Amino acid sequence: MKAFKYINTLILGIVFMSCDDQIYPELNDAPEVIVIDAWVNNKPENQIIKVTKTQPYFDNSESVGVPGAEVYITDNEGNRFDFAESNNGAYVWLYTTETFGTIGNTYTLTVNAEGSTYTSTSKLNRVPTVDSVTFRYELETAFGTEEEFYLGEFWSRDLEGAGDTYWIKSFKNGEYLAKPQEINIAWDAGFSAGGAIDGLIFIPPIRDAVNPFDEDPNEEDSFLSPYEDGDSLYVELHSITHAAHDFLSQLSIQTNRPGGFAALFDTPLSNVPTNIVNTTSDGLALGFFCLSAVEGNGKRLDISQVPKEE
Incomplete structure (x- = not known):
């Protein structure tokens, strides 16, 4: 029994010692994937959709934008809203006198970029007032x-x-x-x-x-x-x-990682779900499209x- 306790203590000691060692893993670069960040709302301001590329895991620089894309949203009433290219992958719908969207309508996002077409659908749901x-x-x-x-x-x-x-x-x-x-x-x-x-x-x-x-x-x-x-x-x-609620829930799980010993028991890293679909090929896309009333x-x-x- 004493030998068993000694072995357990030794194993725990090795675990805690290993937690103090800093490692520098070498990861192979994954193929670039288009990321579409399309959170649009009905606030009286310009609306921005970003079309960028993924980066290597340890690359902390600003994401590289995808130029020359065609970005627009249509609704179930036949209206079309075009987003003009600005800079570094930002595409802008300019607010004038009317806010974007009508509560209850369904909206479809279309992005034509680098020979592929990406689409997604969202409904503009109701929201209560903040008293x-x-x-x-x-x-x-x-x-x-x-x-x-x-x-x-x-x-x-x-x-x-x-x-x-x-x-x-x-x-x-x-x-x-x-x-x-x-x-x-x-x-x-x-x-x-x-x-x-x-x-x-x-x-x-x-x-x-x-x-x-x-x-x-x-x-x-x-x-x-x-x-x-x-x-x-x-x-x-x-x-x-x-779907957006699930996306944000998973995003919180994947990014809220304080570190330390408890990190050994965290949920494994993985991509969060996306509602962006490549309709012209099997190529992947990341990001999310959601319409919000505010x-x-x-x-x-x-x-x-x-x-x-x-």
């Missing part, structure tokens, strides 16, 4: 010290009728919270289908996910307050399709107006 954004005060005690936090929260009620899906985007002082762990999606008023939460106010974990939690650089194991006096929070609700609301924090518990 308000509020802040609250919390006093946390940890390791004998007290920390003050001001947290933001949005208030909105899911529309009646099961099956609505949303992407909640948050902006602190005008800057989009774009970290992998900050991807915030909802199915009706909760996390997933079948939760009997249709038509309700969004549940607290989704309302609270608009808060960025950054580590305090001056104090170990401590976090900064998500918002300070004078900071602003703006929250947008984007209606998305069920509602938003925001507020600036005035700590003198936030109640504190005595």
Whole structure:
């Protein structure tokens, strides 16, 4: 029995020692694949679709755009919306006086690039209003010290009728919270289908996910307050399709990898699903196409107006 315990201890020691070794794997370059990033919405602004190429895994440079493509969207009423080439793979539909799309219509994306035609379809679904954004005060005690936090929260009620899906985007002082762990999606008023939460106010974990939690650089194991006096929070609700909900869920899983020993047990890396189809050959394509209706609301924090518990 002692020998068995010794062997187990030795194996664990080797595992932990190996975690400290930095390796530099050599990967063969995979063939380039076209990537179509087509998230279009009905906000009163220009809409951009990006057509680029994949890069080697360890290449952190800006993606190379695909020039000379034909990019347009048609709807079920026979309307066509052309996207003009801008720079480095960006194709732009210019906003004038009318926003893009009509809620309830179905839209088909077509991209003709490098001898192939790529298509995808999305429906422009409904979205509820964001009634308000509020802040609250919390006093946390940890390791004998007290920390003050001001947290933001949005208030909105899911529309009646099961099956609505949303992407909640948050902006602190005008800057989009774009970290992998900050991807915030909802199915009706909760996390997933079948939760009997249709038509309700969004549940607290989704309302609270608009808060960025950054580590305090001056104090170990401590976090900064998500918002300070004078900071602003703006929250947008984007209606998305069920396929887009699945795409964002998988994207979060694949990109939200803190590292460390726990990384040994992470889900293996893989490509996230795509709804882009190459209709002229067997060539692959990556990316996603989704139409969104958007509602938003925001507020600036005035700590003198936030109640504190005595």
